[in-house]
Amino acid sequence: MTPLRLIALAIAALALATLPYWMSGIYYVNVASQILFFAVFALGLNVLAGYGGLVSLGHAALFGISAYATGYILQAGFGHPVAIIGALVVGVASMALYAVLSLRSTGIGFIMITLALGEILWGLAYRWISVTNGDNGINLHGRPAPFGIELNTATAFYYTTLVVFALAVVMVAIFVRSPLGAALKGTRDQPRRMNALGYHVWAIRFWACLFSGLLTSLSGILFVYYTQFISPQTLALTSSAEVLLMVISGGAGTLLGPIVGAGLVVIVKSVVSGFLERWNFLLGAIFVAIVILMPEGLVPGTARLWRLAWRRARGGGAPS
Amino acid sequence: MSALTVTDLRKSFGGLRVTKGVNLNVAPGERRLIIGPNGAGKTTLFNLITGELTPDAGSIELFGTNITRVPSRRRPHMGMARTYQIITLFPQDTIIHNVSLALLGLTPMRWNPLTDMRRQSRLTEQAHAALARVGLGHIAERPLSQTSYGERRRVEIAMALAQNPKLLLLDEPFAGLSIDERRDVQQLLLAIPRDVTIVMIEHNMDVALEFAERITLLHFGEVIVEGNRAEVVADPRTREVYLGH
Numbered sequence: 001m002t003p004l005r006l007i008a009l010a011i012a013a014l015a016l017a018t019l020p021y022w023m024s025g026i027y028y029v030n031v032a033s034q035i036l037f038f039a040v041f042a043l044g045l046n047v048l049a050g051y052g053g054l055v056s057l058g059h060a061a062l063f064g065i066s067a068y069a070t071g072y073i074l075q076a077g078f079g080h081p082v083a084i085i086g087a088l089v090v091g092v093a094s095m096a097l098y099a100v101l102s103l104r105s106t107g108i109g110f111i112m113i114t115l116a117l118g119e120i121l122w123g124l125a126y127r128w129i130s131v132t133n134g135d136n137g138i139n140l141h142g143r144p145a146p147f148g149i150e151l152n153t154a155t156a157f158y159y160t161t162l163v164v165f166a167l168a169v170v171m172v173a174i175f176v177r178s179p180l181g182a183a184l185k186g187t188r189d190q191p192r193r194m195n196a197l198g199y200h201v202w203a204i205r206f207w208a209c210l211f212s213g214l215l216t217s218l219s220g221i222l223f224v225y226y227t228q229f230i231s232p233q234t235l236a237l238t239s240s241a242e243v244l245l246m247v248i249s250g251g252a253g254t255l256l257g258p259i260v261g262a263g264l265v266v267i268v269k270s271v272v273s274g275f276l277e278r279w280n281f282l283l284g285a286i287f288v289a290i291v292i293l294m295p296e297g298l299v300p301g302t303a304r305l306w307r308l309a310w311r312r313a314r315g316g317g318a319p320s
Numbered sequence: 321m322s323a324l325t326v327t328d329l330r331k332s333f334g335g336l337r338v339t340k341g342v343n344l345n346v347a348p349g350e351r352r353l354i355i356g357p358n359g360a361g362k363t364t365l366f367n368l369i370t371g372e373l374t375p376d377a378g379s380i381e382l383f384g385t386n387i388t389r390v391p392s393r394r395r396p397h398m399g400m401a402r403t404y405q406i407i408t409l410f411p412q413d414t415i416i417h418n419v420s421l422a423l424l425g426l427t428p429m430r431w432n433p434l435t436d437m438r439r440q441s442r443l444t445e446q447a448h449a450a451l452a453r454v455g456l457g458h459i460a461e462r463p464l465s466q467t468s469y470g471e472r473r474r475v476e477i478a479m480a481l482a483q484n485p486k487l488l489l490l491d492e493p494f495a496g497l498s499i500d501e502r503r504d505v506q507q508l509l510l511a512i513p514r515d516v517t518i519v520m521i522e523h524n525m526d527v528a529l530e531f532a533e534r535i536t537l538l539h540f541g542e543v544i545v546e547g548n549r550a551e552v553v554a555d556p557r558t559r560e561v562y563l564g565h
Binding site (some may be wrong): 023174175177178179180181182183185186189190193194195196197198199200207212254 | 434
């Protein structure tokens with residue numbers, strides 16, 4: 001890692017660690033929590049869409065399954081540890097089933113299968129009222145208290161989310177540098193060649209799906225503890241599209257991209273919407289601008305512009 | 321025991337019969353050249369041998385083992401490697417990463433999600449050695465996108481050789497190369513030790529004839545001539561369907 005990156009990382013870590021102390025108001029601390037758990041969700045989707053070239057339009061359903069599972073297990077009278085572990089197991093198992101069905105195809109086929117699966121699950125959540133309570137959703141009562149620390153305050157919940165977020169970033173960073181991560185990127189770029197080199201392309205994609213499912217489930221659990229409520233809207237296509245936009249706008253196939261994308265979407269939705277009635281229009285305009293000016297996403301696009309500016313400033317030399 | 325035995329291999333795409341009962345027997349260490357006009361079914365034959373296509377009938381044996389139903393991804397683990405007519409590499413990565421991926425494909429480490437691939441010193445050393453073998457050691461860290469066509473051809477061969485194959489299938493390795501590049505690749509292929517059996521598809525007869533010991537002429541999915549260089553060149557059917565004079 002270059003010194004510049006180390007400094008940037010240290011500043012970002014310090015800013016995140018001290019955020020509740022310099023951010024004015026509980027509302028903004030809660031917004032930061034939202035950014036972090038949606039960033040975990042986007043990181044999960046990025047494993048598939050960015051590193052694996054498998055664009056899913058049904059990921060919100062998996063996010064919702066783990067959130068519903070948390071609610072059910074708690075309603076059944078079990079404690080928070082059982083609810084969290086159970087939701088993770090249900091989420092990853094659902095992803096496994098999802099993968100078996102959707103990995104029969106790639107490209108448009110994969111998108112359509114995941115879209116269809118997402119719609120089926122949304123339909124079930126919406127219409128199977130005896131189980132899901134339909135549009136009324138399921139309410140949760142209380143948050144866990146790990147090591148005796150109550151998570152009912154915005155600050156405590158923020159720090160918990162920050163720990164999970166940091167864990168997710170480290171997990172993804174390790175994965176993408178690993179042989180399995182390199183193999184996944186290989187299957188994205190040249191699946192035929194990877195097969196001819198002795199790789200089991202389907203199995204590599206399947207493991208990537210499980211990893212993505214784990215991150216998605218983690219974010220779903222954080223979401224349901226944050227909102228204390230889960231309804232079919234969470235599983236809707238718009239939610240899947242939103243997280244996909246986080247990944248694409250920030251930069252698919254990069255570690256930082258989905259985090260920046262999550263920040264962008266959550267800030268426009270939660271902060272700008274307070275000042276601007278037609279915030280959807282603004283979000284759409286931002287995405288159009290990104291696609292036109294930085295089709296590779298904000299993070300790689302900014303890096304490209306930075307390199308270009310550096311070369312011009314140095315009279316054609318490359319940045320160190 | 322033959323290195324490669326193909327028996328009565330058949331393949332159709334709908335009503336189009338592209339491989340019509342091909343028989344092939346390649347001895348260990350042999351340099352075999354497959355020639356034929358465009359559409360003769362040469363690359364289809366390679367795809368059948370490597371398992372990328374499933375034959376309708378017939379069998380394929382690799383050193384006495386029937387591999388007809390073995391999945392294509394398992395065949396490199398059994399000693400089969402190939403290059404492609406259209407260069408199929410990973411352009412976003414460096415040359416050494418491309419070769420490392422080839423090496424990794426045959427090791428259980430490819431399933432490892434925890435270790436840093438760049439810190440696998442043994443893998444890196446082997447990749448450097450494979451690149452040195454094809455004369456690309458000095459540009460190992462260069463992104464593939466910044467290499468010439470000839471260098472990419474050599475990367476393809478380095479990837480195949482890195483897997484220590486017993487049978488190497490080369491699909492038009494001289495295609496698109498300049499005279500100098502052609503000479504380099506020719507030297508490279510001539511230096512491959514005899515424990516590697518080579519089957520090569522090639523149109524450039526100047527370089528290919530010098531390399532091959534036996535030649536198989538395919539035409540409309542059938543073997544119509546087979547023999548040593550002199551026999552095949554002298555055969556009137558070769559002149560009629562391929563050499564054209």
